[in-house]
Amino acid sequence: MAKIERFEDIQAWQKSRELNKDIYKVTMNPSFSKDFSLKDQIRRASVSIMANIAEGFGRRSNKEFSNFLNMAHGSAAEVQCHLYVALDLNYISKEDFEMLYQKADEVSKMIQGFMNYLSNS
Numbered sequence: 001m002a003k004i005e006r007f008e009d010i011q012a013w014q015k016s017r018e019l020n021k022d023i024y025k026v027t028m029n030p031s032f033s034k035d036f037s038l039k040d041q042i043r044r045a046s047v048s049i050m051a052n053i054a055e056g057f058g059r060r061s062n063k064e065f066s067n068f069l070n071m072a073h074g075s076a077a078e079v080q081c082h083l084y085v086a087l088d089l090n091y092i093s094k095e096d097f098e099m100l101y102q103k104a105d106e107v108s109k110m111i112q113g114f115m116n117y118l119s120n121s
Contacts, residue, residue, distance in 0.1 A: 007057040012110035016049040016072070019103045023079065026100065032091040042082040048075035049107060062118045069115045076108040 007013055023046040026032065027039045049072045056068025080101055087097040 004057075007054040010053055010057065010114070012069075012072075012107055012114055013050060013053040013057075015103070015107045015110060016046075016053060016076075019079070019100070019107055020046040020050055022100055022103065026086075026092055026096055029091065031089075032086060035089070035091065038082060038085060038089075038091075042079060042086070045075045045078040045082060048072070049079070049111075053111070062121060066115050066118050069111050069118070073108055073111045073115070076104050076111065079104045080108075 004010055023042055027043060033039055052068045052072035052075065056065040056072070059065055059068065083092070083097055083101050083104070086092045087094065092100070
């Protein structure tokens with residue numbers, strides 16, 4: 001594994017940043033943007049993934065880092081849940097749903113892998 005010197009070096013953070021950008025784009029669509037509550041909730045959950053990875057890295061202990069990664073993992077699941085609501089209300093297309101759900105799933109798996117790595121170090 002390459003040496004991680006900054007939270008920006010963490011691949012899960014990089015992927016979560018891409019997911020966050022895509023979430024913001026899709027929530028700008030007129031039908032989605034009018035649902036202020038759902039728009040805000042899915043955006044906050046998406047940002048939470050990135051923020052928890054960064055904050056956990058900044059804690060400088062594997063135990064605390066793992067705790068923050070666990071929260072980031074939960075936020076990824078929250079994003080996936082909100083995507084179902086957006087799909088059911090026709091705020092997003094099936095294609096956008098599948099793309100975003102897949103990205104959130106990829107981030108989730110990367111976070112889980114990182115938590116496993118930290119627990120074995």
